[in-house]
Amino acid sequence: MKYLYSFVVLFVPWLVLSGKFDSVHVGMGVLCSSLVAYWCADLLFQDKAATLGGRLRQLARFVGYMGWLLGQVILANLHVFRVALSPRMNELLSPQMVEFDSTLEKELSKFILANSITLTPGTVTVRVEGSRFLVHALTDSAARGLPGAMEKRIAKIFERTG
Amino acid sequence: MGYLGYILISTGLVFFLGTTIGLLRFPDFYTRMHAAGKGDTLSTVMILIGCICLVPMDLLLALKILLIIHFIFIGSPTATHAMMDAGHKAGAAPWRKDSK
Numbered sequence: 604m605k606y607l608y609s610f611v612v613l614f615v616p617w618l619v620l621s622g623k624f625d626s627v628h629v630g631m632g633v634l635c636s637s638l639v640a641y642w643c644a645d646l647l648f649q650d651k652a653a654t655l656g657g658r659l660r661q662l663a664r665f666v667g668y669m670g671w672l673l674g675q676v677i678l679a680n681l682h683v684f685r686v687a688l689s690p691r692m693n694e695l696l697s698p699q700m701v702e703f704d705s706t707l708e709k710e711l712s713k714f715i716l717a718n719s720i721t722l723t724p725g726t727v728t729v730r731v732e733g734s735r736f737l738v739h740a741l742t743d744s745a746a747r748g749l750p751g752a753m754e755k756r757i758a759k760i761f762e763r764t765g
Numbered sequence: 766m767g768y769l770g771y772i773l774i775s776t777g778l779v780f781f782l783g784t785t786i787g788l789l790r791f792p793d794f795y796t797r798m799h800a801a802g803k804g805d806t807l808s809t810v811m812i813l814i815g816c817i818c819l820v821p822m823d824l825l826l827a828l829k830i831l832l833i834i835h836f837i838f839i840g841s842p843t844a845t846h847a848m849m850d851a852g853h854k855a856g857a858a859p860w861r862k863d864s865k
Contacts, residue, residue, distance in 0.1 A: 619828045680807045687787030721842035729849045739795045
């Protein structure tokens, strides 16, 4: 089953990127995708317990999360914009390093939490070691908001299967 | 649809301007990375979505641009994170309010 998943994951981008639907190009795509799927399926799908429905539900939740994240990115930009253009910039800024322990367990969810922290207002991830996050915050209020609602959202999407 | 494209591209450029001003005005390496890491992502995405709106009938092109947006969304925070970590490892001291 994992071979089929890998094949689909590889073949759809092939079709989109090549943009040609004659037998030569599609045939090459099928050949390459099946070879790579045969060799590398173990890398892409390590979670053997998940069912197809579970994977699709996870994907749907992830798309919803992306929507929420996009809103946060816009807020983050307005925040940087406001601080950068303020004539009293030095009063608004109070940069600081914050350390906290995350409860997330999977590597993927930690990676997504780190990237989400970077994209949300006033915080950038500096380092992740084990479950210890080192985060640089631009202002006091941003530092107080860590890790906040984001960690719970990510835990809801990626830590449970099914 | 065309006008929406122009509006999105202009907004993206305004955000780029804010990013650049932040990059120039912020006091140290870390705060500058805040401006660069966040501003780049949103303004690039806005300009690319604007490009989709300008050529509305080409589904394949839209899908390709969406793929680019997807990779920018993954790549840009990761690159910011790598540079922040490199600066931290090299011992760049964070700017503090009382340091000057």
